[in-house]
Amino acid sequence: MEPEAITTAVSVFQIQHKTSPTSSVSKIPPTASALPSPRPTLRSSMQHIAHSNHHVPGHNQAYLYHGPSYQASVLYHHNAIRANHNATPLSWDTKCEANARLAARRCDFRHFIPPNAGQGQNLFIISGTAFNVTAGITEFWYHGELPAMMPWFGRADLPHNVFEQVGHLTQLVWRGTKKVGCVSVNCGKAMRVNGRRSDMNKYTVCNYAPAGNVEGGYAKNVRPPVSDAEWVDWAD
Template identity: 30%
Template sequence: TTASPSPNPTHDTHPSPSAVKTITLLPPSASLAPSFRSQSLFTSTILNTTNYYRTAHNATSLTYNTTLAAFASSHAASTSCTLTHSASSPYGENLAIGCSDVQGCVELWGDERDRYNFRRAGFDKETGHFTQLVWKGTREVGCGRQWCGEETRWFLVCAYWPRGNVMGRFGEEVQGRVD
């Protein structure tokens, strides 16, 4: 199930681009996966899974940015485990809650590609995680997570720079599969 705040997309007419953010809601899972508990495994899983999708869509690999990670971690810790995007963030952002492991969260975002219409490129709240994930202009990612208890499990926040999902730029920034 995907939940999304009411987007107010803008057009690429301003010096600093505005983007639409989306969130994913997953059923709870009874996992304390090592990929959430170990920082090095968390970071490598984020990069490996993200870059798998980016390579498949002709986008360069992202690097991990600790400033973005600190921002994402702070946001994850401050939301009381609610799927709420950070206010006035300069970053692109993907949120997920209830994942059993990190790879599963990123794959849910990436697998939205099966619903994306590459012939009519544009924003859709059902595929906004995917388009941010493979946005060609994005170069860095940093993520944070918060344990939200037995009922909710893990809350994952990833921040991206430069941000994606800029209205009017989807055709050039989101490529079809090349693999």
């Protein structure tokens, strides 16, 4: 079964020492939305990606939301993308997962990161019966933002309006990030976007450590793609 059609929206707000996307200027679509990783204001070779024992390619990935297969699919798609940008694979981190769970259980489409966690965060919501986590990672956080990022590889910093368009991608491939933990929840009728109830009930939060999107670090940490082909598909 194909995943439900989904689109994205991003926006911006301040959180602690980070400039972070939020819903305050968000353009919320009818079926789905996503927010890229917070952007700290403090200065701070092609790999073969093998399927793990728990990763099962195919369209059934659309319905994963917990357990070993969920974690394996999240890692596989993150690391396949990172391989295309000469970034080392991420490992699953329980601290990132725990903080992602804190944010996800709020069922509020805005960033929530504990003080001094040192983590970045990407958000994704969708309506329907499937969570479509791998589609959120590959089709929207990555493929959907790659064209906007192409002119900016090699720049130390990104203009704010550009960051709003590419912040998911830059966190995904940030070379200094080593760990990820994601949580997907069904918020039912409790989901809120821009302070209002939303029908987009499936909510995914991914936290990253150390955080990416650090000012002055883009040239070093966000390398251009090895291939501009459709590098990975959500059902891989």
